[in-house]
Amino acid sequence: MLELLGDAVLQAATDPAVKVVRLGGAGRGFCSGAGLSPEDQEAKKFDAAAVLNAANRAVAALVNLPKPAVAVVHGVAAGVGVSLALGCDIVLASEKSSFLLAFTKIGLMPDGGASALVAASIGRARAMRMALLAEKLPAAEALAAGLVSSVHAADEFDVEVDRVLTALKSGPAVALRKTKQAINDATLTELNNTFARETAGQIQLLNAADFREGVASFQQRRLPAYSDV
Template sequence: MSEAVTVDSTDGVLTITWNDPGRLNGLTGQMLVAATEAIEQAPAQTRVIVLRGAGRAFSTGARLDQPLSGTEPMEVSARLIRTIVGSPLPVVAAVQGAAAGYGCSVALAADITIAARSAYFLLPFVNVGLMPDGGTTATIAASIGRARASAMALLGERLPAADAAEAGLIHAAVPDDALADEVDRIVAQLSRGPGAAYRATKQAITAATLGHLDEALDREGDSQVALFQTDDFAEGVAAFLDKRAPGFTGR
């Protein structure tokens, strides 16, 4: 298990925590594999899965100080999303601070996403010359429609948690000091509930709303791998690391 991911299984609740608060839980491939395997290998008594981040942020997404190229990053990231969505167990995401980039993808792949009011959701991919991935071209459009999904993806602007809840992107935005209690309340309700009914319900809702998720992940993967090779991506990463505005050329 990666030290940057902690896993706790207590009273039927499997809690997976991004645990690199010093980097605002920036994600590596190793962290994604660790989370995926934790879900796949959940103890038999598990009733609910909780995803959370340590410290001030849920996750700021993939770390750009590490190379991104080839198909492996996309395969690893798609596997985690498929595992979250495909799990027969209810998955709850507890979001504080930033849920950005692939961190946003993970938060929105959960069945129930609850956020602190100070939290926000962000698809910043366009700001480094990439397109959204982690299934967000499907999950966000399924939740709030084409117009809002396009605005989030193309403008790369923050969506405050309260606006995300009002739009139907997440279940609820609650006062910051109430986040832990609200997550505990919902998890307790789910852990006492009818597991077989939950499994059937989740499968039916996923089929009705995300029946094209696999196609979306494959399409995102193919396109992102090509975008990794562009001048704009190289410029976007350089500008991000230099803390300056990028100068894109469209190539």
């Protein structure tokens, strides 16, 4: 899925018919992150580096897209879903949405560029709290912190999404492109280094005892007993 998303964004980048990219979830939420049920874990016989690189590629494609990208967030944006949303230029959230970096709950660290993207959006202190304590930010708190661009009631959400998309489609393409690039160059200078740092750290953590204990405790609905130091 992440590979396909990256491909689609890269294709949109060179398609003159595409003026703006809208990114949203097809189900009840924006992106729920990785599944931790026994069935999910059994099905997930994957190459961790390949998955992490696919996530990085998709997020980088959104950030580097020479056109505006709008995240339309309803429900939960968790894990790499936070990175995908923040990789967009405008994040529109419904009042029932929430944002969660739950990685440390299972002995992992944020990935997909989240370390840089979240800190650039809400500052170091708030990013540390969100990531280290794995605290969920409801929509109103996400707006107050600066994580999202705006929050809207359910009955007004689609109207606002259409308004923003229409404004961007009819806007001055070159000016929008240069503005996006200037802001990203000023705030995300460490993004590529962050991708590399997170990928190396996450691969190490995925092979550690604390990750296995974190997943087991989640599945067994008990408190984890971490042992790595």
